[in-house]
Amino acid sequence: MSTDHHHHDHDHEHIDHPDTDAGPWSEHRYIEGALRELLIEKGVVTAEEMRAQVERMEGRNPGLGARVVARAWTDPDYKARLLEDANAAVDELGIEIQPTHLIALENTPEEHNVVVCTLCSCYPRNLLGLPPDWYKARAYRSRVVREPRAVLREFGTELPDSTRIRVHDSTADMRYVVLPRRPEDTEGMSEEELAALVGRDAMIGVSVVTKD
Template identity: 75%
Template sequence: MSRHAHEHEHERHHAHDHSHPPQPDIDSGPMGHYQLMGAALGELLIEKGVITADELRATIELIDGKSPEDGARVVARAWTDPDYRRRLLEDGNAAVDALGVEMPDTHLVVVENTAKVHNVIVCTLCSCYPRMLLGLPPDWYKAHAYRSRVVREPRAVLREFGTELPDDTEIRVHDSTADMRYLVLPRRPDGTEDMNEEELAALVTRDCMIGVSSPKAP
């Protein structure tokens, strides 16, 4: 690191508290040290022909195109089609592929909530997350508090999300440490018998598929 960068770094140290507020975007003020570094890395890789500007643009579009709506479609299909549900639990990759979601580099394990068992997902080591089904993970999923505590006091953590489970429900935490990625198949809420697949999908939020919340009938 250059002397200049070091000084810059030093200034940041004092300017920056430990709570990691949302990062300012490029338009709102001078670029931070790591924003400069990321921009420089991108430009150098393009100049050298390692990547192209078009590939980078297309990749960012791909990232923008992923959202929990894909996961919700999968859940709603599983709720309405018992055969699909069985396939989803047996071979997650093949089942989501059938709905147009490819997960080429990871293995999808779908874990089903029942009257007796509630599943919740975490990555205590970094931020492994089923991005192809849910998009980018929320800030809290990547932060210290959730990663530290949900493996040790899951009920207390779920309560902070407003989720109260019956006393006799067992919680099964899934720590994504390696090549598997997890999706929670929540329970279909009572009172939704007349709803179609599309209406059901609208009930399935991102947090339900991480396991910190449960879908509610409208």
């Protein structure tokens, strides 16, 4: 094993955990490694519990959110429930959402919603999985509140000037998912086919859903 991160003396050896990349450790990697080992050594959590939680979170993906969107597109009553109480509506589909407090935001021709966390990287992970790197980048976080039309354009999303934009800064306890507009000419498509059209970025609000 490499020894380039062993600058200190103590009575046990660090191991390179199997999920550790090769190469020198960053400062944050040291902190994470130390915290992980202490939590396990002190019996706060077991290695198995930690592995299972990582597996559970990495098993979340935008396909869950896409199911919610497709149901809302095909069932007006469901859409109404989703906009009224998103947690309950997501629960209905058997998607475990607790302890997230979710708010769903409907895009219309008049109004487009886009989500950011300017303070850190708050994101509806239970519904969409891990956030993309750009969502955590300072450029996105600082610019989308200030010049959302320009940022959307850089993502390839051109909105008419007449469409109002609501930027949602998830600064505290709520998490947000955008209900995109259903594309034209999809009346004959099944719920499953519709769900396949719905990508992660449309549910953050930086893109729109298209049929192709």
